Amino acid sequence: MMERSDSELVSSILSGQAADYAVLVKRYQKPVFNLMLRMNFSVSDAADLTQEAFIKAYENLERYNPVRPLFPWLYAIGRNLALDHLRREKTASAAKENLRRQIDLVPNPGGGGNPEEAPDLRRLRQCLRELPEDYREAVVLRFHEGMNMKEIGRALGLSVSGAKMRVRRGLVRLRQAFFGGDHGEEP
């Protein structure tokens, strides 16, 4: 049976079927939670912020434009919440240390991946941590979450050309950090 689309679920929720929101939470809690972890929050804080993001999204569901994909909209809510939290609490550096300690302890839940790539993935995580947040998220949204440039623009509050540039620069910076050397230096 074909699973219900996001817009069908939103339609149902707006007509009073609150229980259908659980389907959307299950569908998107993982990327939102991992966004929070990338933003350097502890697991516990990341869970709390994920929860807050979904509650805020529910409260504002009438404002979601159903012709557009839901995930960039949800993602933007989660990211703005996280940035506000970081600004307000000024815990960025403390949280960063938290993550630095914890991320190396995170087991690889993929399991079935190519074992030869494990060192590469570890190295990539390290390089991603050191990338500025706006570049990191642009690259992750494009290549990990599979968003197109328009969706990335909506999620990050950029124009399409701005999103494209952010992704390209992020990828080039990541490549520099990963492979080293002075090639591909940005101005």
Place this chain on the structure above:
Amino acid sequence: MARNHSMEDPTRSERRELEKIARLVASLPDREPPDAILDAVMARVQPKRAGRLVRLWRKLRTPVPMSPLWPALAGSVAVVLLVVTILPDPVERTGDPDTRTVEEAAAERPVLFTLDMPEASRVDLIGSFNRWSPGRFNMQWDESRGLWVIRLKLEQGRHEYAFLVDGERAVPDPNARFQEDDGFGNTNSILVVQGGNGHETGI
């Protein structure tokens, strides 16, 4: 002086490195969220109040005991229905040129993807609709047509996709009407699903 051609004109080796980085980012394992998130969210959400039309529809479907006043009541309902119909419903949004109702947006259309590549031993369809994840949409070899095929229902709108051949080589749809360079030397095919009787690609 540092070279700056990676942004506009990567060399072959730089492109290979960029592709490797992109592949690694795609395969980064995600951490599972705690189960408590779902329960905590659902404990705090209250049912939305339905729009006027939805409430009226439910009210009309509720059985009403017959009485001598029934014809008058039916007449009143008809008047209310007429008034409500000409008022804007809160579900509909204004001020946004591409706004449609959720019901319209919910429509999905059947799409047939095909690829003429008999030498492949496995083909996956990857795209924006499955977060570019291989393994979710395995194409089947159709002996009678001599094509790899998969039939899906996709929401109306714009979708990017490619075929992942033998798990390692992403190729665009040679018959797609639109292609888009992703900026790193890869080409994605573009499919725009519109209303009607479905859209077939690659035929």
